Amino acid sequence: MRIGAIEAGGTKFVCGIGNESGMIEDRVSFPTERPETTLAKVVAYFQDKRVEAIGIGSFGPLDIDPSSPTYGFVTTTPKPGWANYDFLGEMKRNFDVPYGWDTDVNAAAYGEATWGAAKGLDSCLYYTIGTGIGVGVYAEGKLVHGLVHPEGGHVLTRRHPDDAFEGACPYHGDCLEGMAAGPALEKRWGVKGTELGVDHPAWTIEAHYLAHAIASAILLLSPKKIILGGGVMKQEQLFPLVRAEVRKLLNGYVRAESILGSIDEYIVPPGLGDNAGLGGALALGLEALRKAAPSA
Ligand code: ADP
Numbered sequence: 652m653r654i655g656a657i658e659a660g661g662t663k664f665v666c667g668i669g670n671e672s673g674m675i676e677d678r679v680s681f682p683t684e685r686p687e688t689t690l691a692k693v694v695a696y697f698q699d700k701r702v703e704a705i706g707i708g709s710f711g712p713l714d715i716d717p718s719s720p721t722y723g724f725v726t727t728t729p730k731p732g733w734a735n736y737d738f739l740g741e742m743k744r745n746f747d748v749p750y751g752w753d754t755d756v757n758a759a760a761y762g763e764a765t766w767g768a769a770k771g772l773d774s775c776l777y778y779t780i781g782t783g784i785g786v787g788v789y790a791e792g793k794l795v796h797g798l799v800h801p802e803g804g805h806v807l808t809r810r811h812p813d814d815a816f817e818g819a820c821p822y823h824g825d826c827l828e829g830m831a832a833g834p835a836l837e838k839r840w841g842v843k844g845t846e847l848g849v850d851h852p853a854w855t856i857e858a859h860y861l862a863h864a865i866a867s868a869i870l871l872l873s874p875k876k877i878i879l880g881g882g883v884m885k886q887e888q889l890f891p892l893v894r895a896e897v898r899k900l901l902n903g904y905v906r907a908e909s910i911l912g913s914i915d916e917y918i919v920p921p922g923l924g925d926n927a928g929l930g931g932a933l934a935l936g937l938e939a940l941r942k943a944a945p946s947a
């Protein structure tokens with residue numbers, strides 16, 4: 652089986668080919684430019700690949716409601732040229748195959764539930780903490796779409812008592828993304844996150860915001876696994892800080908072994924590592940093929 656996968660990020664695009672086991676056999680990556688330029692590269696890549704289906708996990712916001720006239724569009728992004736861009740339509744005009752189409756983080760959550768850290772579980776949350784913060788929600792064996800799609804990166808959190816930073820989100824100022832995404836770290840401390848030492852107080856503050864959002868998500872959705880990916884989570888010292896803070900915030904109220912006992916296995920990095928995004932897109936493509944040809 653040859654399935655195409657597209658991880659469409661605001662900074663870079665990754666295209667690849669994979670199979671039904673989640674194995675990625677080929678991949679290319681290029682920077683995200685204006686949509687016409689970027690999609691021309693995507694189309695050129697898949698031209699001779701003979702894929703049976705294509706899965707796309709994209710930066711957003713997106714229209715993922717199949718009954719909407721603008722299904723398949725990137726909607727309100729400030730990224731030049733991408734607002735109201737018919738991404739899926741452009742792909743369909745070039746390749747007549749079944750398509751999976753979802754947010755980048757929903758795709759990653761699905762990939763993790765299919766082959767990664769949440770394999771065998773019917774729920775998980777996937778957070779990416781990078782240029783922005785996004786949350787993919789997989790619950791009761793399905794990706795959650797809802798009204799538009801979850802926007803868990805913009806939840807409101809409680810301010811850290813030592814933090815006077817006003818926040819960097821153009822919509823909400825001090826929402827989670829405004830306080831804890833890579834650009835917020837850089838703006839608050841005046842240097843990139845990669846330049847801050849592992850013992851810098853930045854990480855305690857970072858963990859505070861992430862843990863507040865995660866504790867609320869646990870209370871609301873009761874996910875069976877929480878996966879934290881994205882560039883900022885390369886700072887591995889964040890994991891124990893976040894776990895300890897989540898436990899402290901919940902204060903024994905949620906009576907689950909995953910939280911009270913083995914929280915090290917509950918809040919984890921992506922099982923697919925740096926392939927979480929592309930692997931997720933692959934899982935979406937595979938699902939689209941199965942829906943189109945149920946015996947496949
Ligand atoms: P994107 O979100 O654009 O897809 P990333 O997940 O790599 O890409 O996130 C990029 C952001 O994460 C930048 O703000 C960058 O400064 C920050 N970042 C990347 N790597 C690290 C790291 N090792 N430590 C801290 N911050 C990092």
Ligand code: ZN
Binds near residue numbers: 804820821824826829
């Ligand atoms: Zn916000």
